[in-house]
Amino acid sequence: MADELILLNIWASPFGMRVRIALAEKGIDGYETREENLQNKSPLLLQMNPVHKQIPVLIHNGRPVCESLIIVQYIDEVWKRGSPLLPSDPYRRAHARFWADYVDKKLYSLGKLIWLATGEAHAAAKEELIGCFKLLEGELGDKTYFGGDSFGFVDVSLIPFYSWFNVFEHFGNFSMVAECPKLVAWAHRCAERESVSKCLPNEKEFFDFVVELRKKAMTK
Numbered sequence: 001m002a003d004e005l006i007l008l009n010i011w012a013s014p015f016g017m018r019v020r021i022a023l024a025e026k027g028i029d030g031y032e033t034r035e036e037n038l039q040n041k042s043p044l045l046l047q048m049n050p051v052h053k054q055i056p057v058l059i060h061n062g063r064p065v066c067e068s069l070i071i072v073q074y075i076d077e078v079w080k081r082g083s084p085l086l087p088s089d090p091y092r093r094a095h096a097r098f099w100a101d102y103v104d105k106k107l108y109s110l111g112k113l114i115w116l117a118t119g120e121a122h123a124a125a126k127e128e129l130i131g132c133f134k135l136l137e138g139e140l141g142d143k144t145y146f147g148g149d150s151f152g153f154v155d156v157s158l159i160p161f162y163s164w165f166n167v168f169e170h171f172g173n174f175s176m177v178a179e180c181p182k183l184v185a186w187a188h189r190c191a192e193r194e195s196v197s198k199c200l201p202n203e204k205e206f207f208d209f210v211v212e213l214r215k216k217a218m219t220k
């Protein structure tokens with residue numbers, strides 16, 4: 001029996017993008033994406049992710065897997081085609097998980113402050129965010145991808161935030177390429193992969209979407 005795969009998602013979510021990129025890396029494209037309305041969550045989302053009630057959720061043959069980094073690891077373990085996203089060596093695997101977790105703990109929450117906060121909170125978030133990018137750039141070093149020569153787990157975790165680079169630049173008033181040229185070059189390299197380019201949203205559409213979100217948040 002063919003696998004039945006349903007992805008509960010919203011198009012602009014960096015977390016959902018991770019899942020879509022991982023599926024694309026494995027050559028899986030015959031899955032159904034259901035676009036959620038987070039203001040009015042579907043009964044299926046509430047049933048499949050009763051704990052967090054968040055997207056993305058990958059439903060594989062009726063069984064849900066939640067949390068984007070866990071979903072990416074699940075995909076890597078279930079579909080053994082293409083090159084693995086996680087290294088086989090336990091130490092290198094732990095190292096990759098550490099950096100993916102770092103991305104998870106920092107970028108979304110700090111990034112949100114760049115386009116939402118004002119005054120001191122904004123200035124502090126900007127400084128910390130640039131520091132995070134510089135740290136990530138240091139970890140990348142001169143490697144092609146975070147894990148070395150092949151695109152892997154840390155790349156999948158971080159590359160969806162490429163869509164946010166011009167949002168950060170605009171609302172943070174700084175230049176990513178001036179601050180982190182190697183990280184920007186890495187992002188361009190990743191974006192040349194079909195798995196990534198087909199999953200990242202249109203730059204302008206995404207920017208306009210964030211501007212709208214900001215307007216709504218500011219008038220609440």
Ligand code: GS8
Nearest residue numbers: 013014015038053054055056067068069
């Ligand atoms: C985060 C998912 C998330 O924030 C993951 O999958 O990695 N740690 C999780 N999802 C958001 C949409 S993306 O901004 C979400 O579903 N929000 C709705 C809510 O929290 O009610």
